[in-house]
Amino acid sequence: MSLLTVGTVAFDAIETPFGKTDKIIGGAATYIALASSYFNKPINMVSVIGDDFPEEALENLRNHGANTDGIQVKHGEKTFFWSGKYHNDMNTRDTLATELNVLADFEPVVPTHYQECEFLMLGNLTPAVQMSVINQLPNRPKLVVLDTMNFWMDIALDELKAVLKKIDVLTINDEEARQLSGEYSLVKAAQAILTMGPKYLVIKKGEHGALLFNNESVFFAPALPLEEVFDPTGAGDSFAGGFIGYLASTRDTSFDNMKRAIIFGSAMASFCVEKFGTERLINLSQEEIDDRVQDFIDLVQFDISLVND
Amino acid sequence: MSLLTVGTVAFDAIETPFGKTDKIIGGAATYIALASSYFNKPINMVSVIGDDFPEEALENLRNHGANTDGIQVKHGEKTFFWSGKYHNDMNTRDTLATELNVLADFEPVVPTHYQECEFLMLGNLTPAVQMSVINQLPNRPKLVVLDTMNFWMDIALDELKAVLKKIDVLTINDEEARQLSGEYSLVKAAQAILTMGPKYLVIKKGEHGALLFNNESVFFAPALPLEEVFDPTGAGDSFAGGFIGYLASTRDTSFDNMKRAIIFGSAMASFCVEKFGTERLINLSQEEIDDRVQDFIDLVQFDISLVND
Numbered sequence: 001m002s003l004l005t006v007g008t009v010a011f012d013a014i015e016t017p018f019g020k021t022d023k024i025i026g027g028a029a030t031y032i033a034l035a036s037s038y039f040n041k042p043i044n045m046v047s048v049i050g051d052d053f054p055e056e057a058l059e060n061l062r063n064h065g066a067n068t069d070g071i072q073v074k075h076g077e078k079t080f081f082w083s084g085k086y087h088n089d090m091n092t093r094d095t096l097a098t099e100l101n102v103l104a105d106f107e108p109v110v111p112t113h114y115q116e117c118e119f120l121m122l123g124n125l126t127p128a129v130q131m132s133v134i135n136q137l138p139n140r141p142k143l144v145v146l147d148t149m150n151f152w153m154d155i156a157l158d159e160l161k162a163v164l165k166k167i168d169v170l171t172i173n174d175e176e177a178r179q180l181s182g183e184y185s186l187v188k189a190a191q192a193i194l195t196m197g198p199k200y201l202v203i204k205k206g207e208h209g210a211l212l213f214n215n216e217s218v219f220f221a222p223a224l225p226l227e228e229v230f231d232p233t234g235a236g237d238s239f240a241g242g243f244i245g246y247l248a249s250t251r252d253t254s255f256d257n258m259k260r261a262i263i264f265g266s267a268m269a270s271f272c273v274e275k276f277g278t279e280r281l282i283n284l285s286q287e288e289i290d291d292r293v294q295d296f297i298d299l300v301q302f303d304i305s306l307v308n309d
Numbered sequence: 310m311s312l313l314t315v316g317t318v319a320f321d322a323i324e325t326p327f328g329k330t331d332k333i334i335g336g337a338a339t340y341i342a343l344a345s346s347y348f349n350k351p352i353n354m355v356s357v358i359g360d361d362f363p364e365e366a367l368e369n370l371r372n373h374g375a376n377t378d379g380i381q382v383k384h385g386e387k388t389f390f391w392s393g394k395y396h397n398d399m400n401t402r403d404t405l406a407t408e409l410n411v412l413a414d415f416e417p418v419v420p421t422h423y424q425e426c427e428f429l430m431l432g433n434l435t436p437a438v439q440m441s442v443i444n445q446l447p448n449r450p451k452l453v454v455l456d457t458m459n460f461w462m463d464i465a466l467d468e469l470k471a472v473l474k475k476i477d478v479l480t481i482n483d484e485e486a487r488q489l490s491g492e493y494s495l496v497k498a499a500q501a502i503l504t505m506g507p508k509y510l511v512i513k514k515g516e517h518g519a520l521l522f523n524n525e526s527v528f529f530a531p532a533l534p535l536e537e538v539f540d541p542t543g544a545g546d547s548f549a550g551g552f553i554g555y556l557a558s559t560r561d562t563s564f565d566n567m568k569r570a571i572i573f574g575s576a577m578a579s580f581c582v583e584k585f586g587t588e589r590l591i592n593l594s595q596e597e598i599d600d601r602v603q604d605f606i607d608l609v610q611f612d613i614s615l616v617n618d
Contacts, residue, residue: 088493184397187536208517211534220608222529225520227496259611290615299529300609302568306599 003248004114004141005032006046006133007123007237008103009053009071013083014276016090016231024277025057027080028123028147031234033066034281035241035268036121038289040249041065044114046133048102050078060282070111074102090229091206110136119248121240122146122167127159134166143253145169145244146198147236150176164197168253171202171240186211190218200258202243204236212262217255221262222299224270224292231276235269238281242268267292312557313423313450314341315355315442316432316546317412318362318380322392323585325399325540333586334366336389337432337456340543342375343590344550344577345430347598349558350374353423355442357411359387369591379420383411399538400515419445428557430549431455431476436468443475452562454478454553455507456545459485473506477562480511480549495520499527509567511552513545521571526564530571531608533579533601540585544578547590551577576601 007029014021029047036043044067051073058068083097108129120141122130130146144167152160153176164170170193178184181192190201190213203211207229209222243258243265250257267289274280316338323330338356345352353376360382367377392406417438429450431439439455453476461469462485473479479502487493490501499510499522512520516538518531552574559566576598583589 185536185538187534205517208514209531218534218608219611220531220534221611222518222531222609225496225527225529227494229494256612260613263611263613293613293615297613299527300531302528302530302572303565304569304572304602304606306602 002044002117003036003040003042003119003121003244004044004046004110004117004133005029005036005121005123005241005244006108006129007032007121007125008080009045009047009049010080010082011053012233012277013081013097014231014233015085015096016276017086017088018228018230019276021276023081025054026082026234026277028125028237030061030278031237031272031281032121032123032241032244033061034064034278035238035265035272036245036248037064037066038268038284038286039242039245039264042067043245044070044111044117046070046108046110046114048072048074048106048108049080050102051075053079064282067114070109070114072109077102084233086232090232108133108136118142118251119244120144121244122163123237123240124149127152127156127163131159131163131166134163142251143168143244143247145171145240147171147240148176150179153179161196167198169200169202169258170198171204171236171243173204173206173236177201177203187218200255202262204239206232206235210239210262210266212255212258214255219255219259219262221259221266222296223266224295224299226270226273229273232273233277234281235272238272239265239269241265263293263296264289267296311353311426312345312349312351312428312430312553313353313355313419313426313442314338314345314430314432314550314553315417315438316341316430316434317389318354318356318358319389319391320362321542321586322390322406323540323542324394324405325585326395326397327537327539328585330585332390334363335391335543335586337434337546339370339587340546340581340590341430341432341550341553342370343373343587344547344574344581345554345557346373346375347577347593347595348551348554348573351376352554353379353420353426355379355417355419355423357381357383357415357417358389359411360384362388373591376423379418379423381418386411393542395541399541417442417445427451427560428553429453430553431472432546432549433458436461436465436472440468440472440475443472451560452477452553452556454480454549456480456549457485459488462488470505476507478509478511478567479507480513480545480552482513482515482545486510486512496527509564511571513548515541515544519548519571519575521564521567523564528564528568528571530568530575531605532575533604533608535579535582538582541582542586543590544581547581548574548578550574572602572605573598576605
């Protein structure tokens with residue numbers, strides 16, 4: 001079904017204990033588009049790049065079923081660039097460079113042929129840009145998912161809270177859930193955040209899995225124990241892409257289907273971290289995805305018959 | 310079936326963000342005995358106390374199906390005492406006092422009527438004491454489970470490695486698995502530790518759940534998301550007690566049954582942390598346990614039918 005995402009399309013330079021890259025293709029919308037492409041096509045992308053961004057990278061996105069009509073090209077300007085170095089634990093990193101470039105004054109434009117959107121994935125960006133995209137849609141989508149981060153809680157909390165009132169699903173990590181709610185317990189944090197607008201909250205705990213809350217229920221999806229996390233960049237966006245791609249392909253936004261979507265999202269994140277950047281996401285087979293989802297099933301499956309049932 | 314445990318029977322004084330206790334009853338063998346009592350009776354206890362230990366506390370253990378014949382009483386000596394203060398995150402703590410007292414020269418004696426033991430739970434103690442108990446059994450038990458901690462890796466690594474060669478299941482936390490193996494990745498840590506003797510490894514990750522490894526498979530059990538962790542003292546021992554108690558009651562040591570045992574162990578740990586000390590563990594009903602296990606089932610249950618299956 002019609003799926004729209006807004007987010008960054010960017011250059012990244014990444015250093016991990018396993019090696020380092022020159023400028024490679026990255027950005028939240030790139031990972032979201034690639035991960036969702038295995039479930040639902042097309043994905044309509046809204047973003048902004050400079051004229052230094054290679055045409056073949058856009059072509060690669062289109063080959064994966066992305067529509068890039070909504071990616072503005074700013075001539076004479078440069079694409080957003082981020083550079084970071086991961087520590088040995090792979091859970092913490094230092095940002096070495098952030099060059100906003102075209103992002104500094106990004107005003108998203110949703111093309112007319114994108115506007116009848118049923119599933120909307122708002123990638124991590126300034127809340128004002130996320131709000132602008134929502135406001136350009138003539139009809140409310142069936143499902144709006146928003147990803148954000150602590151940076152926006154620090155510098156744009158009011159704008160973020162305004163966007164939260166417009167969405168269905170919020171995805172953040174555990175520390176961000178604590179910051180947003182002021183509660184240490186994730187159960188209490190979820191209860192508080194679910195009064196702020198979203199009906200569903202996904203708390204991403206990295207190597208410790210993810211929790212899905214609504215007001216009645218909680219679901220936990222593990223992360224797959226991996227021998228090595230090679231490069232965590234894009235894992236959260238790949239999760240979001242698999243999550244909304246699966247939901248869009250099934251058009252089912254029930255809690256039970258969101259559980260499945262979280263498993264598919266977790267599977268895409270587990271692929272993402274196996275290689276640098278988007279390398280692993282661009283060449284997956286359906287069989288590899290099915291095998292990976294089976295790994296998740298095997299990991300948590302147990303059979304207990306309670307006497308009183 | 311016949312179940313034997315060796316471990317501390319002790320006094321604890323605990324301070325958490327929610328309050329503090331005077332000297333209360335604690336110790337690894339106490340928690341193991343109480344948790345296992347809901348699955349299998351009797352549990353034969355080997356331990357040591359001073360004559361300051363209250364008779365009614367021993368009576369309480371016996372009322373839960375423990376045999377206390379193997380608990381030595383050292384007249385004129387004092388019971389092991391530990392005091393600690395938990396930080397706000399409840400994952401870290403400061404030890405305020407450790408008075409070894411009777412533990413300083415503890416030489417365990419396994420009574421003759423305990424010796425035909427099929428299931429052996431070696432609670433966290435100096436590896437020499439754990440080895441002594443193994444050596445006093447004329448026949449190897451069907452299953453030997455050992456709990457230990459970083460302290461013994463620091464000061465008695467050779468003795469610990471000698472005991473590891475004699476056991477079936479090792480339970481340690483994630484940091485201890487990394488320390489023992491020298492590997493950061495828990496998958497690689499498990500591979501390394503499974504060459505040291507144990508056929509099964511349980512890695513306890515506290516609020517992030519537990520992993521069970523053997524050479525072929527891995528299983529993940531979540532921790533239940535709780536509104537509050539009131540007092541984490543004894544959670545690992547309650548887990549171990551539920552784990553081996555369930556295995557002893559079913560006499561089934563297959564990987565599939567160990568998965569179930571881990572869920573029952575996790576359920577007992579989730580009760581333990583709800584109140585100070587052993588308070589929650591001493592008065593559980595079968596219905597409460599069944600309801601709690603159902604919570605674990607609901608937490609991780611999802612239904613995905615892969616097209617190619």
